[in-house]
Amino acid sequence: MVRAGLTAERLARAGAELADEVGFDQVTVSAVARRFDVKVASLYSHVKSSHDLKTRIALLALGELADRGAAALAGRAGKDALAALANVYRDYAREHPGRYDAARLRLDPATAAAGAGGRHAGMARAVLRGYDLAEPDRTHAVRLLGSVFHGYVSLEAAGGFSHSAPDSQETWTRILDALDALLRNWPAERPGPAERPGPAERPGPAE
């Protein structure tokens, strides 16, 4: 019996590859075992459960993403940095759809913090150093960037923007323009009418 040399690390890597090939939801302890030509039960000495395996894949992906982000951000500022970081997420999702899905896995806060969780928020904060925003607007902006990046990339992956004009690439470019403009021109607090009108009554025209 030749030993396969399994480790939690190698299992996660194999799972990540599998995810990119057949989809993250198809990643199963059995499938990974098959890939190593090993019996299923053998994996349970290295990972606690199917969920544990998936968590490790998620952490792997988050780490890779953070690495790419850090590399892309080095030596850039302002809109240049904004676009670079945004493209890291989008490109990663296109190159590694399974891993990107994995990165979206619900992690409990402790696990996320132990992994690359904080690095991502840190990168968004770094981008915003190129703009003139004080707290708490800086945090609001961090969350906006996260929302747009994640939202756009998932909708694009789901096929939301294919088969319809204009091109998804063009929209992406223009959205980055728009975000840049918005960050350079962040509105002061309370510029408009009531934020949250009741569901029935009509509080008058908005303008």
Added chain:
Amino acid sequence: MVRAGLTAERLARAGAELADEVGFDQVTVSAVARRFDVKVASLYSHVKSSHDLKTRIALLALGELADRGAAALAGRAGKDALAALANVYRDYAREHPGRYDAARLRLDPATAAAGAGGRHAGMARAVLRGYDLAEPDRTHAVRLLGSVFHGYVSLEAAGGFSHSAPDSQETWTRILDALDALLRNWPAERPGPAERPGPAERPGPAE
């Protein structure tokens, strides 16, 4: 033997309830059968497969969301409409997390179109009638709104903004302010330097 009165419709509704209670990924043909106190195989006369069941739940959720959106938009314009539609998505996701997850299911284009697929884009377009945007910027803006709404709501559901200041509600309010400002002030094409600098060279400071 008393008949349970199963229909695809009722199965989808039960599945939606189940999703909100225990999570969409826990929705299984077996679990729904249990809920009707019926044997698993019986469901297969009404739905083709597990995937078929999940698709029906997704379409149910998308329809409910579109109904709420239409109701919220009636008689509103401008920022008021923007906030109303945005809150529909966020509130729905908070009230019905399982259904909201279901609505995120990858649907093939034909299925999505047959359901409420188009209504959602239509609602975003309706909101944008309150702003001065011509094509193709209007489409870019539709996609931006979709990305922000979906992105924010999923990150919030994943717990991304809890346990940290400022409050998620405050960020949401300020993001809507910001989007309103952005839409009233949408930048013209090509305001900045190269959108996509190469990975290594540094094209100079952004400003």
Added chain:
DNA sequence: GTAGGTTACCTAAAGGCATTAGGCAATTCC
């Protein structure tokens, strides 16, 4: 260099979900 301990992978088994085939009972339609 081989004895002992540890580690890595195995066999076996139980339990859950998805799916199909074929049967009988409840409803429906003349």
Added chain:
DNA sequence: GGAATTGCCTAATGCCTTTAGGTAACCTAC
């Protein structure tokens, strides 16, 4: 009321997860 139809059933297969306990390979030391 009898025939046709429909609705739910039993039975069976196959894949997945997880645990318990066994055996063979490796490592350590004398």
